[in-house]
Amino acid sequence: MTTEPVHAGGTVALEGEQLDRLITALSERKFEVLGPKLHDGAIVYDRLSSLNDLPSGWSDEQSPGKYRIKRGKGDALFGYVVGPHSWKKFLYPPVQRMWQAERNGKGLHILPNHDSAPSKFAFFGVRPCELSALAIQDKIFLGGPYVDPGYKARRENLFLVAVNCTQPGGNCFCASMNTGPKAVAGFDLALTELSQDGHRSFLVEIGTAAGAAMLSGIPHRPATDADKQLAERVLAHAARHMGRKLDTRDLKDLLYRNYEHPQWDKVAERCLSCANCTLVCPTCFCTTVEDSTDITGNHAERWRRWDSCFTVDFSYIHGGSVRATPRSRYRQWMVHKLAAWLDQFGVSGCVGCGRCITWCPVGIDITAEASAIRQSDQAKAPAEQGRESE
Amino acid sequence: MIHTLEPIVEQHPFFLGMEERHIALIAGCAKNVRFESDQVIFHEGERADHFYLIRQGLVAVQCVIPNKGLTTVHTVGPDEVLGWSWLFAPHRFHFDGRAQQPTLALEFDGKCLRGKCDEDHDLGYEIYKRFTQIVTERLEATRMQLLDVYGKRD
Amino acid sequence: MxxxxxxxxxxxxxxxxxxxxxxxxxxxxxxxxxxxxxxxxxxxxxxxxxxxxxxxxxxxxxxxxxxxxxxxxxxxxxxxxxxxxxxxxxxxxxxxxxxxxxxxxxxxxxxxGSCWPVAKAVERDVVIVAGGIGLAPLRPALYRLMAEREKFRKIVLLYGTRTPEDILYRQELEHWRGKFDLEIQVTVDRAASNWRGNVGVVTTLIPRAPFDPSNTFALVCGPEVMMRFTVMELEKRGVATERIYLSAERNMKCGIGFCGHCQLGAVFVCKDGPVFALNQIAAILGKSEI
CATH class of the missing domain: 2.40.30.10 (Translation factors)
Structure with missing residues (x-):
């Protein structure tokens, strides 16, 4: 055991019980540590005060429209995948007051939100797909000419402890989206939980100087080749055991050329337009604003809240909604997520976390929908047609 | 005098590209006319024995709507054709045609031209082709008008 | 993009x-x-x-x-x-x-948002096709064109609206028509007999409007249907697709690409538009419920 300084880019190993000290170290540095916790029969993201808060020994069972927690085989700390929450709720809260305004006579003045010390979050147990989702939201709120100041402040203070996925869930397809099961970038520290002969340890990859600094003072040992090989093996196994897969070849053009595919009608027969998929999605970012006044009429507030392209009002312009039918709204969501996103942000809007499949009340599966369209491509690419005629 | 109209007919965009002999036949049915502002050129229900190529001015195609009075549904301006009822049975005007401005036009004797079309189907084909094009364009424009794209006002 | x-x-x-x-x-x-x-x-x-x-x-x-x-x-x-x-x-x-x-x-x-390509139209004809209140976003372009009138060749405004009573900026249009070398043609969808101007949709003005289609920039704004028909007429007349510009409209809550409401296919109307080159949105123009 050592507390020797470590460096970004390095890899060390922690014995199981030492991980608690990482939570302590984060708390001591005034981070609000957030991570997975069992609550109301689901694993959600909430405040952690120690390792004991983690759903040790719990696993989850996920399939289209279904989520159940169950006891896992062993007492793994991270033996489950993602639940209904995603980290966006901390960085871009579901409801935010933008500003207030006071009327004085004919005039008015705007009161910006007070600059309270911005939250200092440590996300503990971020899955690789979720790191990708975070990088996507960074592009939206930080990557353009305009920046969301609240998101920026929270993001800049953020400490990220990633956890690689050794046991993918029933609706996971990160391997298809190239976002997992192993984190490759965007973390301060990345853990791989290793269990051998009843002994638990963590392989820790150090992503940043901040990550290295946080580890100093926590007893660790050099990672052995055996540790690394074991981690590689379990992650390779995970990559081969994804619950779903999505064929992303030519997916953008496939969807663009199938705007009128009958599958949209089929999915619309099932879709309830409930917006669950957009709310659980870690990359969906749409919001609306609400204005209100108090009873005197002299004080007004402007609030921003998460919105969804599945609502009829979402596309309302004078006279009616552009997307009046569930068919068009499902199409908008999926084509945006899997195709238009690439044009807008240079990456797919889907990270393969499977939440939209799990939390859809009727079990609509985005991978199945994409595959159905691929099976009966209404307007095959010219190259493919050529091949068929050969 | 008739000969002097040939160059005008020939150069009119509506007859562009027609054979010389056909131009001569058409010009033979044409005469120059002038309408003062508000002058009625034809009335709804009248026999449609003429059509016009507008050279200058503007003619309104109108209809009387009870309570609303005379309403213009379409206008025909320079280089455009006014009237196709002469070509299709029952050869009656369905609207009023009224000059909205002092208007110069070529008036064609439709009855005469119908006869020539019956005798010379090549001519008939050319005439029908050109008028069908006009009818199509007006139908498309009318459909768009029906959409009332600028929104309700009441 | x-x-x-x-x-x-x-x-x-x-x-x-x-x-x-x-x-x-x-x-x-x-x-x-x-x-x-x-x-x-x-x-x-x-x-x-x-x-x-x-x-x-x-x-x-x-x-x-x-x-x-x-x-x-x-x-x-x-x-x-x-x-x-x-x-x-x-x-x-x-x-x-x-x-x-x-x-x-x-x-x-x-x-x-984006702007009309006024600078690109220098030394060329400019045809502006406006429908209804679509004239409003085009008026600043007209001001710019009038301010530097000598830099452009023919400038034609084709303006369609519902009735003569719906004509916007009437006095200003009269003023411009008198003061500058600007061809203005107005048409209405319906009118009483005392209206001495054109009746018919704005697209009917395009075939005979005085501009050289091979050297024209077209700026179009109006209801989406009107713009689609206008594009067809302009292309029929021979105006190059890449020189036709439209202004699109969608629901917007933020104006800066955060709220997602104004998505139109792969573009955000608020930041990629509202003014688009036709070829940016041609593929989705006229598709239902995009």
Missing amino acids: ASAIEQPEIAAAAAAADPMLPALYSIQRVRQETDDTFTLELVPEDSHSSFGFRPGQFNMVYIFGVGEVPISISSDPGSLPMLKHTTREVGTVTRAMRQLKRGDVVGIRGPY
């Missing part, structure tokens, strides 16, 4: 500050334009306002406690700091706007 159109630079200061905070403007006048259309004439409360805009851009206009809507700027870029917004009474916010009086204060965020 790569944009083929002139994109205004966004002032670094504007981008750095909280882009959701409005600046305050007071109403100088509310001018009734037609039965259901009016213009807000606004001046900034802050006398040091450095607000500048390009023709085609829009602002988010906030009414105290009621809400905020995107409205194109319809004033002369040369007459800042005065801003004018012409809009129709169509919803809660615009109805409240109509009730505003001189001295009332509104919030303004902007300017946002």
